Amino acid sequence: MSGLRMAASDTLVLSKRNFMRIVRAPDLLLAFTVQPIMFVLLFAYVFGGAIPTPGHSYIDFLIPGILVQTMAFGGFVTAMGIAEDLRKGLIDRFRSLPMARSAVLAGRTLSDVATNGVSITVMLVVGVIIGFGFEAPFLHIVAGILLLLLFGYAFSWVFAFIGLTSSSPEAAQSLGFILIFPLTFVSSAFVPPQTMPAALQWFAEVNPFSVVVNAIRALFIGDPAGNAVWGAALWSIGIAAVFSFLAVSRYKRAVVR
Amino acid sequence: MQALRGVDLSAPAGTVLGLLGPNGAGKTTAVRILTTLLPADGGSARVAGLDVAFEAPQLRRRIGLAGQYAAVDENLTGFENLQMVGRLYHLPKGEPRARATELLERFDLAEAGGRLVRTYSGGMRRRLDLAAALVAKPPVLFLDEPTTGLDPRSRIGLWETIEGRVAEGTTVLLTTQYLDEADRLADRISVIDHGMVIAAGSSDELKDQVGGESLEVTLESADEAAAAAAALDGVAAQPPELDGIVLRVPVAERKGKIAAAVQRLNEAGVGIDDISMRRPTLDDVFLKLTGHAAEEDGEEEG
Numbered sequence: 001m002s003g004l005r006m007a008a009s010d011t012l013v014l015s016k017r018n019f020m021r022i023v024r025a026p027d028l029l030l031a032f033t034v035q036p037i038m039f040v041l042l043f044a045y046v047f048g049g050a051i052p053t054p055g056h057s058y059i060d061f062l063i064p065g066i067l068v069q070t071m072a073f074g075g076f077v078t079a080m081g082i083a084e085d086l087r088k089g090l091i092d093r094f095r096s097l098p099m100a101r102s103a104v105l106a107g108r109t110l111s112d113v114a115t116n117g118v119s120i121t122v123m124l125v126v127g128v129i130i131g132f133g134f135e136a137p138f139l140h141i142v143a144g145i146l147l148l149l150l151f152g153y154a155f156s157w158v159f160a161f162i163g164l165t166s167s168s169p170e171a172a173q174s175l176g177f178i179l180i181f182p183l184t185f186v187s188s189a190f191v192p193p194q195t196m197p198a199a200l201q202w203f204a205e206v207n208p209f210s211v212v213v214n215a216i217r218a219l220f221i222g223d224p225a226g227n228a229v230w231g232a233a234l235w236s237i238g239i240a241a242v243f244s245f246l247a248v249s250r251y252k253r254a255v256v257r
Numbered sequence: 258m259q260a261l262r263g264v265d266l267s268a269p270a271g272t273v274l275g276l277l278g279p280n281g282a283g284k285t286t287a288v289r290i291l292t293t294l295l296p297a298d299g300g301s302a303r304v305a306g307l308d309v310a311f312e313a314p315q316l317r318r319r320i321g322l323a324g325q326y327a328a329v330d331e332n333l334t335g336f337e338n339l340q341m342v343g344r345l346y347h348l349p350k351g352e353p354r355a356r357a358t359e360l361l362e363r364f365d366l367a368e369a370g371g372r373l374v375r376t377y378s379g380g381m382r383r384r385l386d387l388a389a390a391l392v393a394k395p396p397v398l399f400l401d402e403p404t405t406g407l408d409p410r411s412r413i414g415l416w417e418t419i420e421g422r423v424a425e426g427t428t429v430l431l432t433t434q435y436l437d438e439a440d441r442l443a444d445r446i447s448v449i450d451h452g453m454v455i456a457a458g459s460s461d462e463l464k465d466q467v468g469g470e471s472l473e474v475t476l477e478s479a480d481e482a483a484a485a486a487a488a489l490d491g492v493a494a495q496p497p498e499l500d501g502i503v504l505r506v507p508v509a510e511r512k513g514k515i516a517a518a519v520q521r522l523n524e525a526g527v528g529i530d531d532i533s534m535r536r537p538t539l540d541d542v543f544l545k546l547t548g549h550a551a552e553e554d555g556e557e558e559g
Contacts, residue, residue, distance in 0.1 A: 089328035092326075093328040094345070097346060099347075
């Protein structure tokens with residue numbers, strides 16, 4: 001079997017394994033369905049009234065932001081799953097098999113794309129029910145969804161790296177939270193950055209999260225795009241490239257703890 | 258920290274090499290190097306004729322590893338676990354399924370095969386783990402403390418399975434901290450402590466290193482110890498030792514010694530309760546070689 005075919009086949013075998021986990025422990029699905037709904041409703045109805053968003057209703061402003069945040073966190077299952085596999089010795093088993101070195105991680109990140117797809121669908125449906133309105137051509141909307149999935153995929157590799165470097169699934173979860181939570185909040189996702197103190201505002205404007213949020217606003221509700229869409233795609237590809245490299249090199253040296 | 262400081266091991270095909278040592282001795286490190294999981298910073302090793310450092314991808318096709326943990330997926334069934342491993346070994350189409358069925362049968366898991374592994378007992382998980390290591394019929398099998406934490410019945414069952422594999426020609430490297438396990442399974446044993454091999458040989462050879470056999474005579478009364486010792490003067494290779502009412506008499510060779518001892522004791526009118534020939538155990542070997550017992554070291558495995 002050629003290297004590439006082997007990698008693809010191994011990755012599929014392991015993605016299937018990850019899917020079975022959701023089928024067998026369906027409560028995990030709550031994280032991809034109920035949790036995003038909860039956030040949409042909390043932000044829309046608890047904070048929404050107090051946050052002025054010139055030019056848009058808060059719901060229209062919020063949905064792109066919260067979609068991007070959900071994508072960023074979609075990979076946490078990967079971090080926890082990998083940390084768990086390490087602890088149970090499964091990574092040792094996989095590493096002793098004649099399989100592609102990238103397959104365990106690629107299998108995880110690939111299944112995240114599917115669960116992220118579920119989250120996007122659920123959030124858009126709830127969003128539309130509570131008043132979100134697309135203001136863009138159909139192709140832009142499709143492009144926006146693909147961009148969200150790409151961004152989520154990139155962050156799954158960040159989480160894969162976190163999973164391989166943390167001492168336990170619990171540590172992986174809290175490390176991921178500590179690193180990514182501030183990034184998503186100090187951005188244009190939930191409030192216009194103009195209201196923040198100067199330093200935070202500067203950060204919020206260069207933050208890749210803001211770039212991606214702005215891109216989704218352009219693609220979903222017709223905000224001026226500028227370079228945001230290309231910028232978002234480049235950031236996503238860059239993050240995926242750097243962290244897949246880091247994660248795979250880490251995997252090759254992984255040790256049971 | 259240096260976990261290994263010079264380890265020379267070799268096992269002819271179709272035999273079991275036992276790696277015996279306490280926790281933290283370096284057994285797991287040795288297994289990790291030989292199964293390509295960890296690069297060695299010096300030295301070289303060949304497994305199944307392949308170099309562990311330079312021919313790792315080819316080598317992985319020819320080895321099976323069952324580690325200290327039952328490395329199986331809790332959220333899959335037993336069958337799905339084995340099938341997944343078969344696919345990851347890239348067995349031809351249809352083979353993973355067939356091998357999974359066959360192995361579940363052989364490991365007494367046929368009925369449980371359709372159940373999720375999270376419902377399995379510890380012993381069942383270990384059996385499944387061992388089955389996973391055998392999916393590709395590897396010529397070389399690494400078993401890292403395969404029975405640690407198992408109940409006695411499961412241990413014996415696992416031993417029988419391992420013996421079955423060896424009878425079919427598999428070469429096994431077995432690490433254990435249990436002396437009875439090495440004694441029963443291993444053709445040759447390397448005793449390892451603080452990252453070094455401190456003794457090697459067959460179980461019998463190791464036992465011979467700590468001295469030969471001794472006759473254990475349980476007396477009816479400790480008062481007769483002196484009379485018994487005197488009567489056995491011609492049998493003993495070294496002066497006997499008294500421990501409670503048990504008199505330990507080192508002998509040079511076992512042949513005919515029990516009969517001779519009984520006859521002499523009888524003639525001297527010494528009453529005996531029991532008499533037996535005792536070989537030194539691997540425990541004695543370990544104590545003699547390392548100055549500490551095999552299972553007292555509490556360090557984490559390194």
